[in-house]
Amino acid sequence: MKTAVTLCRVPESAAGPFVFHDPLPEGFAKAAGHGFDAVELFLEGPDAVPADEIHALQQQHGLAIAAVGTGAGMVKHGLSLTDASPEKRKAALDFLLRMIGFGGRLGAPAILGSMQGKWSADVPREKALDLLAGSLRIAGEAAAACGVPFIYEPLNRYETNLFNHLAAAAEFLDRREVANVVLLADLFHMSIEERDIAEALREAAPRLGHVHWADSNRQAMGFGHTDPVPIMAALREISYSGYISAEIFPLPDADTAASQTLESMIALRS
Incomplete structure (x- = not known):
């Protein structure tokens, strides 16, 4: 398992659960200084920062790009793949595809989270699932x-x-024969929804591709009431080899959150 930390440069997400909000040179330097293997980037869009600039920072600090988030499509542009408006759905998919291309130039996958949207009276559940x-x-x-x-x-x-729930999402992807799509197991969301986080990881193992390592209060692991021991044991049991990434609030400050996160990751992953 490889470690990553979030670096956000979306002004609309300044209060969001991301460890570093610094300009990219400072953010990369802090991530490397703490000893992470990679950064997970949340940028305003696919044209916000040239890929060459990020490549240079990677080489300078010896960091990989774990993933690129697409949440700016929602928080900045109000886009959703299940919007009632066909025009907005088209714009959402275009934004998503451009973010995939941007991530691809960095050798990194893109993440779909908030831009998935939701079903509503205007877009009933079955239609929303078809759109998704x-x-x-x-x-x-x-x-x-x-x-x-x-x-x-x-x-x-x-x-x-x-x-x-992870299992329901995995079953959906399998039933709809959606290829080359993996699941992100966010431990904060799972602490709300899953009966047993470790068992949910085992059940979704064939589709598991990324983990957000967060405690029950969306702070660094160890600052809430989630027990990480059985969770890490389950990840080892299923031979998970992807990233465990800190998408957490920078509390009590970013450096403390980063240090606490990395300490909890390293202490349990071996």
Whole structure:
């Protein structure tokens, strides 16, 4: 398992659960200084920062790019793949595909979280699921062309009513025959929704591709009441070899959150 830390440069997400909000040179330097293997990037869009600039920072600090988030499509542009408006759905898919291409140039997968949207009176559940499946199928194919997977994240019930559990999302992807799409297991969302986080990881093992390492209060592991021991044991049991990434609030400050996170990861992963 490889370690990563989040670096956000989206002003609308300044209060969001990301460890570092610094300009990229400072953020990369801090991530490397703490000893992480990679950074997970949340940028305003696919044209926000030239890929060459990020490559240079990677080489300077010896860091990989674990993934690129697409949440700016929602928080900055109000885009959703299940919007009632066909025009907005088209704009959402275009944004997503461009982020996949941007991530591909960095050798990194893109993540679909908040942009998945939700079903509503205007977009009934079955239609929303059809829209989601179609978009995920297209995203998986686009990511495959870039040589990376695409990452889909089930969220908690307060953020989406599409999929809140890993097993249900995995079954959906299998039943709809969606290729090259893996699941993100966010431990914060799972602490709200899953009966047993470790067992949920085992059940979804064939589709598991990314982990957000967060405690029950969305702070660094060890600052809430989640027991990480059985969770890490389950990840070892299923031979998970992807990233465990800190998508957490920078509390009590970013450096303390980063240090506490890395300490908890390293102490348990071996």
